[in-house]
Amino acid sequence: MTIEFRPQIKDLQAYKPGKPMENVKREYGLDRVIKLASNENPLGCSEKSKQAIQDALSHLNIYPDGNTTDLKETIAEKFNIKTTQILPSSGSDEMVDQISKTFIQEGDEVIMADITFPRYISTCKMMGGVPVVVPLKNHAYDLEGMKEKITDKTRLIWLCNPNNPTGTMFTKDVLDDFLQSVPQDIVVVYDEAYREYVTREDYPKNALEYLPKYPNLIIMRTFSKAYGLAALRVGYTLASEEIIDHINRIRGPFNVNTLAQVGAIAALKDDEFLQRSYDVNEEGKRYLYKIFQELNLEFAPSETNHIFVDVKKDAQEIFVELQKRGVIIRPIYGNFIRVSIGTMEENVTFVEKLREVL
């Protein structure tokens, strides 16, 4: 007798995380390794978050607040939205999963870009949905192309703005037009994981303003990037009360742990840290642009904390050679790598090693 697995899961691949920095150190006998592979905040996180976490350590025996009451209230106050329209999660990752479980049924079509955040496609397949993939144009979302793919079977559309891994964005005008033309029985999920890094004025800075007009819209945000709390696993989602109520029915009772809750609340109260993260990112971005231009390497203009670069050589090879020299980046495909913007010192080291391997 053999165990049966759901057929939808058979062809899925487990997420392959990069090697931990300690393993890379040991393997190549290095004293120091820098990781510019996962779009983390090189400054760490707010001191206020650290203090809040310290203070909460004496309550580890108590279950977290399953309603994330204080976190929701802090978000509600800061962004002027009702607590019933907010749902925190264990990172956006968990929310991608929960949204797919809430909406996608066998045979439903789900429109997404390629290349974009990979969890959109894997959770779609997991639910038996049919991914309808629209290639990027010039490394950016092709919303016109996505619109053309809408059929009677379309259930959900994933948008990532700015996009991971290309760092590119689409404008408020483009989003306005898109939301207007999508039938309102199709769910549009708008993932703005990198919103805090955007510099351009024509970016939809306040996506929340769309919620009253578009009851089919879901907005996802995370504390893993500009807030520097990736290890805690915490993000939040904003949508109509009806959508939030339904997602709430399928989530685990204590999905956001206590340290994540207090850390996130404190992070929301530290605008100075957020500003510094933005400034350091901008400085690093300008420096890396200059170097890539000098090296004649093409890159996509980034509105995030990472840059998508054509290194003109096999990305996998460049990744291995950089790793041997203590710098971890992410090979994407072909000759394209994604490098996260680090501290200035990390950026300089990356450039030194990149010059060497090129």
Ligand SMILES: Cc1ncc(COP(=O)(O)O)c(C=O)c1O
């Ligand atoms: C576009 C996008 N969405 C969601 C996530 C997941 O973030 P989290 O750490 O909140 O799960 C990431 C992480 O890299 C991302 O790039």
